[in-house]
Amino acid sequence: MDKISIIVPCYNEEQVLLLFYNETEKAVRDIENAECEFIFIDDGSRDHTPDILESLAYKDKRCKYLSFSRNFGKEAAMYAGLQHADGDYCVFMDADLQHPPALLKEMYRVLKNEGYDCCAGFREDREGEGKVRNFLSRSFYKVINKLCDLNMSDGAGDFRMMNRAMADSILEFKEYNRYMKGIFSFIGFDTKWIPFHNVERAAGDSKWNFKSLFRYALDGIFSFSTAPVTLAGTTGSILLGIAVLLGIGAAVRALLFGAPISGIMMIVLLILVLNGIQLLFLSVLGQYVSKDYMETKRRPLYIVKREEGFSKSHN
Structure with missing residues (x-):
């Protein structure tokens, strides 16, 4: 039986x-x-x-x-x-x-x-x-299926x-x-x-x-996908490319047309945006490090x- x-x-x-x-x-x-x-x-x-x-x-x-x-x-x-x-x-x-x-x-x-x-x-x-x-539940499963290939x-x-x-x-x-x-x-x-x-x-x-569900969703993504790490690197590369192009464009305009370069406020805003994105992806990397830390404790x-x-x- x-x-x-x-x-x-x-x-x-x-x-x-x-x-x-x-x-x-x-x-x-x-x-x-x-x-x-x-x-x-x-x-x-x-x-x-x-x-x-x-x-x-x-x-x-x-x-x-x-x-x-x-x-x-x-x-x-x-x-x-x-x-x-x-x-x-x-x-x-x-x-x-x-x-x-x-x-x-x-x-x-x-x-x-x-x-x-x-x-x-x-x-x-x-x-x-x-x-x-x-809505949040359905959206989560759409995201995790794309990220985790499951x-x-x-x-x-x-x-x-x-x-x-x-x-x-x-x-x-x-x-x-x-x-x-x-x-x-x-x-x-x-x-x-x-x-x-x-x-x-x-x-x-x-x-x-909602708090526990959000934490559970993050556990699912970080447990079965490395896509957030790849996304961090890709985003960093794109931002670096944009910064280089903007710098070249500003330099060309200043040399050829005498146009003034963006003011202090624009620089401050740019720094804040870039630092915010940097901290966001450092947090993503930190999630993987912290989970690996917990695993090694056994x-x-x-x-x-x-x-x-x-x-x-x-x-």
Whole structure:
């Protein structure tokens, strides 16, 4: 009998956690010839999420959980869940029920019978989300696909079931600065997409604000593309060429026509613009240096404060 590991990162999800468990547990009952385990990752929650997970583990031996010592982020939580999963198939799901549990049965059927390595949910729309956030999200994916030479679309999220071979391949990526959507695309396993409509959270509030989304977007670009560095060099060369041409033009006008060279204000403005651009691209280079700095430290991706239901072989 196959085993399916359902990995669920959780951060302050006390309002929706029991509802998620009930709905998902009901959905997996319909999956024939497979048993399931729930692996909850408490990512440093400050509400009663750890207490609820403890009660679930006591009630249902299929439920296991890790509690981080602090908030390490969703990427670290997903990696930790995958490390502790021993199923033949692994699933990433959000606890807010925006990933429909009803699709799990079809995902398993696809992997079992159609020869795919992965079956993922594809969100067809963003109904219920703000127009500004919708626009920024679509724009980001257009930019990152051009910069990174990867196939990532706006509707392709973390909700997916994968076979053991794909799960083990993801575990080979040991970097500290992780961007899981990029890793999914980079490893190149065969994936079938199942469309579904966006739904609002069943309860609670989203933990993603514009600041965290912007930081996440930058992580994706800097993790999988060196295009910003190339752009910095190209822009510097163009600015240098423009400066040389302007200097030659001003000198020619002064010699042939006696036209006065630009005043002090123009010089000051030019210096400010050039210095601003220089500092901007120094910041881009600094992003790569800082990320390399964090990689060389070899710090752990997460620290477990408490766990329940796992064998010592996982530690």
